[in-house]
Amino acid sequence: MTKVAWNSKELTVGQLSERSGVAVSALHFYEAKGLISSRRTAGNQRRYTRDTLRRVAFVRLAQRLGIPLKTIKEALAQLPEKRTPTREDWARLSAAWRAELDDRIEQLQRLRNDLTDCIGCGCLSLDRCALANAHDRLGEEGPGARRIDTRLCPPANCMPCAG
Known part of the structure; x- marks a missing residue:
């Protein structure tokens, strides 16, 4: 596993994949569905903020519960832009499910x-x-x-x- 510096603010798609345990193709799919987002470098490479790890974990857990991606996206859309779900968010959203x-x-x-x-x-x-x-x-x-x-x-x- 590639060691990511603790103070690194961004992750490559490979680093995000390694840290989250989610395949690169799945991360691209999540991004296409609007569940996560990245910025592009001058060389057109994806860069994800570290908090994307929590969003990916949120998506994966919700999927394991059988929640459809559309419903997960709607839940994430309720959060302020760019903010990852907190423990309180998870409690509120999971109660609704x-x-x-x-x-x-x-x-x-x-x-x-x-x-x-x-x-x-x-x-x-x-x-x-x-x-x-x-x-x-x-x-x-x-x-x-x-x-x-x-x-x-x-x-x-x-x-x-x-x-």
Whole structure:
């Protein structure tokens, strides 16, 4: 690993990649999406301020939580220009994402619990579908795994898989 001087105010894309553990191509992608920014030298090389490390860490953690890049960008746009997220920013932003994460957790739990019995799609391909989805009732509501996707079928409205 290349040692970056502690008082260096800027990092090259290679240094940022090494320090953040994120591939150079991903950093270029983040920049193209407006998640991070750089300045260009006279030789057209990218230079990132040191605080970009925190922004990259913020993006990576949010991605690991399953937050879409568009939502991450919107969150970063709420911060004053060029400022990296602070602990307080992270607390506020992550609290706003809590309901979405809870919904995903519930979907994954339902998927895990119903995985061997039914995929909830209205396909009538399994013996149990005739019981849990009589007359392809779910197919009339639209495409997709209706019983498992809590955005399409909230738990209070879905019939449990008959088993």
